[in-house]
Amino acid sequence: MSSATTARSTQVTVELRVNGRTYPARLDSTTTLLDALRDELHLTGTKKGCDQGACGACTVLRDGKRIVSCLTLAAQCDGSEITTIEGLAEDGEPHPVQDAFVRHDALQCGYCTAGQVMSAVALLREGRAGSDDEIREFMSGNLCRCAAYPNIVAAIREVADS
Amino acid sequence: MTATGIEYVRPTDLEAAVALVAEDPDAAFLAGGTTELDLALKDQVVHPNRFVDIGRLPLRGVTRDGDRLRVAALTTMEELAADATVRDRLPFVREALLLGASTQLRNMATIGGNLLQRTRCRYFRDPEVGACNKREPGSGCAAIEGVARMHAILGAGPSCIALHASDLCVPLVAMDAEVDLLDADGTRTVPLTEFYRTPGDRPDVENVLRHGELITHVQVPLLPDGVRSGYLKVRDRTSYEFATTSAAAAIRVEDGTITWARLGLGGVGTVPWRAWEAERVLNGAPANERTFRAAAEAAIRDPFTVPGTAFKVELAKRTIVRILRTVVTP
Numbered sequence: 314m315s316s317a318t319t320a321r322s323t324q325v326t327v328e329l330r331v332n333g334r335t336y337p338a339r340l341d342s343t344t345t346l347l348d349a350l351r352d353e354l355h356l357t358g359t360k361k362g363c364d365q366g367a368c369g370a371c372t373v374l375r376d377g378k379r380i381v382s383c384l385t386l387a388a389q390c391d392g393s394e395i396t397t398i399e400g401l402a403e404d405g406e407p408h409p410v411q412d413a414f415v416r417h418d419a420l421q422c423g424y425c426t427a428g429q430v431m432s433a434v435a436l437l438r439e440g441r442a443g444s445d446d447e448i449r450e451f452m453s454g455n456l457c458r459c460a461a462y463p464n465i466v467a468a469i470r471e472v473a474d475s
Numbered sequence: 476m477t478a479t480g481i482e483y484v485r486p487t488d489l490e491a492a493v494a495l496v497a498e499d500p501d502a503a504f505l506a507g508g509t510t511e512l513d514l515a516l517k518d519q520v521v522h523p524n525r526f527v528d529i530g531r532l533p534l535r536g537v538t539r540d541g542d543r544l545r546v547a548a549l550t551t552m553e554e555l556a557a558d559a560t561v562r563d564r565l566p567f568v569r570e571a572l573l574l575g576a577s578t579q580l581r582n583m584a585t586i587g588g589n590l591l592q593r594t595r596c597r598y599f600r601d602p603e604v605g606a607c608n609k610r611e612p613g614s615g616c617a618a619i620e621g622v623a624r625m626h627a628i629l630g631a632g633p634s635c636i637a638l639h640a641s642d643l644c645v646p647l648v649a650m651d652a653e654v655d656l657l658d659a660d661g662t663r664t665v666p667l668t669e670f671y672r673t674p675g676d677r678p679d680v681e682n683v684l685r686h687g688e689l690i691t692h693v694q695v696p697l698l699p700d701g702v703r704s705g706y707l708k709v710r711d712r713t714s715y716e717f718a719t720t721s722a723a724a725a726i727r728v729e730d731g732t733i734t735w736a737r738l739g740l741g742g743v744g745t746v747p748w749r750a751w752e753a754e755r756v757l758n759g760a761p762a763n764e765r766t767f768r769a770a771a772e773a774a775i776r777d778p779f780t781v782p783g784t785a786f787k788v789e790l791a792k793r794t795i796v797r798i799l800r801t802v803v804t805p
Contacts, residue, residue, distance in 0.1 A: 322482060323479070323481060323482055341479065342481055342482060342526070343481050343526075345512075345516070366509060366580060369577065369579060372579055378553075378582045379578060379579045379582060380579050380582050380583050384513060384580075385512075386483065386526075386528075388528070389528060432579065449713075451578055453714035453715035454578055454580065455577075
């Protein structure tokens with residue numbers, strides 16, 4: 314995109330690369346990545362909880378690292394590789410973390426689950442699943458108001474040990 | 476999605492970025508976004524008309540220059556915590572980083588942005604609250620009479636008790652870190668202990684930065700040989716919470732005597748707090764409980780408290796005693 318400022322514009326043209334696909338989009342400049350994913354790309358797996366960086370429901374991966382999409386502008390992600398919950402399955406098979414969440418009943422209402430799963434996938438890559446305490450500490454950015462925490466920890470533990 | 480009327484630009488070099496902010500009093504730098512987007516788009520208590528996105532400028536990474544670390548301002552909190560030199564030679568900086576925010580936010584938030592984070596005072600962050608001298612100079616302070624558990628007792632006064640909530644800055648002020656600044660007129664370097672301004676009668680002025688001036692690097696001296704360090708954060712829940720009180724200590728003990736001492740405090744100051752008086756008590760004194768308590772008494776002298784923050788006086792002293800005890804005990 315151009316950084317020319319001759320004509321003041323509050324619109325941006327971006328190329329969002331999400332789950333291996335490229336989506337060109339023309340957006341209001343302050344559209345968050347979260348709103349762009351849900352409202353423009355219709356990838357509604359990513360959930361809006363607090364919309365203020367406090368709950369982790371909107372966690373996605375940007376260039377492999379977990380971030381909250383509510384405090385990120387879509388414009389800041391122009392050209393970055395975004396992975397959402399829709400991008401985890403391979404050949405129709407759920408990701409091992411998704412599978413473990415199902416088997417451990419690691420949710421109740423399910424609203425936080427996409428964020429929990431994305432955060433857990435990143436946590437495993439970071440090598441921070443060495444103990445239950447370590448999992449709890451490094452999953453603390455993802456709140457679950459149903460308090461499914463013991464089962465979330467158990468699900469992550471199982472994938473880490475496998 | 477509502478249109479906010481805010482322009483977004485992404486300059487490709489530092490000079491252009493500085494110029495784009497300097498030319499417009501309502502323009503703002505945008506780095507990690509965890510503070511700026513929160514305040515501008517969510518709380519709507521700051522009102523920029525232009526975001527100058529500096530996120531991809533080449534200001535990232537950590538280099539070692541002798542006994543100093545030079546941290547480029549766009550390095551993220553997670554990146555700095557993972558640095559091998561930080562791990563070995565500034566362990567309490569790593570501890571403070573990893574006890575702050577969540578992994579998601581630490582992957583986004585930059586070191587420069589951490590230094591410039593705005594207060595978590597809920598009255599400052601609520602545009603419905605009329606009385607906030609930091610937001611509207613001269614309008615009063617709602618926190619003084621309000622819920623003030625998470626507010627400051629040092630550097631505070633009747634005009635403002637808003638806390639500087641950074642964990643990272645606590646060991647950084649203790650280490651005599653310096654910040655490199657850039658604007659259209661050139662560069663300058665300011666000690667972090669002289670970078671912040673206590674509120675006085677101008678709580679809206681929080682630091683010495685000029686409009687359009689950018690933090691480019693943070694320089695941190697490494698701990699000398701034989702010095703042990705630690706960061707203790709006391710808070711209302713175990714993780715992902717701001718400090719109620721915190722302390723960063725670095726101490727060297729030789730033959731039972733303290734020969735090198737640094738102490739920074741968090742959760743108590745309107746600015747990241749260097750406990751100079753406590754260090755004077757510690758230096759040359761025997762490393763024992765009596766010394767630690769005397770240092771704590773010296774650190775929390777003449778606090779400005781309101782009913783909500785009065786408990787912090789003793790809590791902060793005990794936090795200091797405990798981190799000193801922890802650090803000197805091998």
